[in-house]
Amino acid sequence: MSLRWPLTLSCSLVLLATACKGDDGDDDVADEVGTETDSETGSEEHVFVDATFEVRESVEQLHITHAEPGVELRVVDSSGTELQRALTDDLGSLIFRQLPPGEGYSVEETSGSEREAARELAVMSVAGSQPDQSFYDNQVLEPGYNYITTRDGTTLSAYVFLPGPPEDGPYPTLVNYSGYEPSKPGSSLADQFDLGGIDLSSLCGLFPVVCDAPSDPSGILGGFLGFATVSVNMRGTGCSGGAYDFFETLQVLDGYDVIETVATQDWVLGNKVAMSGLSYPGISQLFVAKSQPPSLAAITPLSVIAHTSDSVMRPGGITNDGFAYNWGENVLDGAQPYGQGWEQDLVEAGDVICEENQLLHGQLVDVIEKAEANPYYTPEVYDPLIPERFAGEIEVPVFLTGAWQDEQTGGHFPVLWEALSNSPNVRFTMFNGIHADGYVPENLLHWGAFFDFYVSERIPMIPPDLRDVAPLLFGQLIGDQVEFGPDPYTGYASYEEAFAAYQAEDPIKVLFEFGASSAYDPGIPQSAWQLTFTDWPPPELQPQRWYLQPDGSFAPVARRTRARLELPHRSAGLAHDHAERRHQPTAAALDLAARRARHRRGLHQRALDRGHGHGRPGQRRSLHSQQRRRGRHRGQHQRGPARRAGDVRAERLATRERARARSDPDHRAAPGSDPRRGRRAAGPERRVGRGANRDLLVRPRI
Missing domain, CATH: 2.60.40.10 (Immunoglobulins)
Structure with missing residues (x-):
């Protein structure tokens, strides 16, 4: 599709009539x-x-x-x-x-x-x-950095990882789609994570992803399991063209085009792909799947929202000015021209597409301003952004995990169980824990099995070589040397037999007491036990109403008492005029308003500070000539939840130490336990109560 359109002029009547002249009446008119x-x-x-x-x-x-x-x-x-x-x-x-x-x-x-x-x-x-099929067929993606063209001519940056040479394919393929930096050119694991000085280069032959790791966690994990991965930046982010607008229609249509383009590649097994990702790239799967791309085989949304407003923006009607606003601000910062930093390197290396694609980034829609402009539920604004409302349009198998105490996207996700009414197979895994726990080994075992059943069409199995190295990798990436559990389906004689057994299982699994497994030290993300269910909420359970008692306890019977609330100003003899103060903003509200105003001013000022040219023809190089990549230390300016599998490492380690230091004997480390390893050495059995996992509720990782 041409980006430049000629001026076609017709004869028009204005105050002074001008006639079109020519022998056959169709002469070109210049002005x-x-x-x-x-x-x-x-x-x-x-x-x-x-x-x-x-x-x-x-x-x-x-x-x-x-x-x-x-x-x-x-x-x-x-x-x-x-x-x-x-x-x-x-x-x-x-x-x-x-x-x-x-x-x-x-x-x-x-x-x-x-x-x-x-x-x-x-x-x-x-x-x-809707383009013709030839639009997708004519696009060729190769290992490494690419651009995918969408239906309106916008190009999206994408990074392709293959677990082997293209000629050795086809490979089962996963797509990650978000506004973080998934398409940032890959590098070695050692470049992306602190591996504690461990040299993994000798493993590159067995696991090419070690030396060619995509910039998104699901791409790395999929690479270890033998999947090809395609990591794509949303419109208006990274080196993708267009402008960012939180899950606007174009973002959804772009996702459709990405799926259909990737599926046509010769190295894609069966010309079907699945989607992967946790949090933002998990939520995006729900939006893309509702558009029903024909080549989408399955989705695996981990740690996602069910309701944009109720789950995150205003849970309980109270504005979430902590995580929700911080996340929005950071995503908007990254959606500015050259906002993520890595774009500059590509442009300076000669990437004229990335350079051109920065031009529209300043036209982003401020999601924070949009939320503030709609403080109450406005159906035409919120309904398109609520997965719970459109989940019935998803018609592919779904594997979903979520933590009740998710400190970022909340614990509202279970309502999606009933909402996913048209999916042929829905798997839910629920647990106590934190946002990133969708990527712990106990969940990854079944995550990989789901892909094997619906994409690879093979009996699921963790490769022996991966089992050998997994504890070392998990120890460095999340701080816990946890092992994969046994493969549950290798005892079946054929894929068909194993798949039939899988489909006959209860679809809902609840993992209890994450961080309290008798096989590991306190705080390590492994469940103590589990139950399965056929429906949620379980039909055999009956809701009960309990009442607060005068002594602070709860009971199923209400007691009539006269309640009294003693406020500090009363005891101090201070006057309190409700009528006078009713509509006065609190100091916290004033501070929040000031912070948002500074943020909005900052978006404009940062674009000016970068020294971009104005983008006239012939001056395009000036767009980046004065731009300097932001200085950024590891761990600073992270733009969203769980952007790296290693984000939780320090938190896990701190949690483990806090659990060991508890004065309660039930929470002390067992004699003989090795502090350098997650797995317990020989020692007496002990139970760990709920308190051991309470410290897993940590600050948001932005």
């Missing part, structure tokens, strides 16, 4: 000349000339780049009605959103005697934007 009246500025004679700015036609949008900065443009429909007008940003870019699908649109400058204009533009509908 449209006329005298028009601007409703805001009064009469002004002006000439429309062919636009030097570029317009990309999109789904319910028009994207303008390479205009002069600070120029006012307007969009006019085929009837001549102005729909919107706005100023271009500091990079000369602008997006007109929420346009009705149709043809005959124009984008014009609104001032000056000579005004640039682009004519005969089309705005696509969702249904009308």
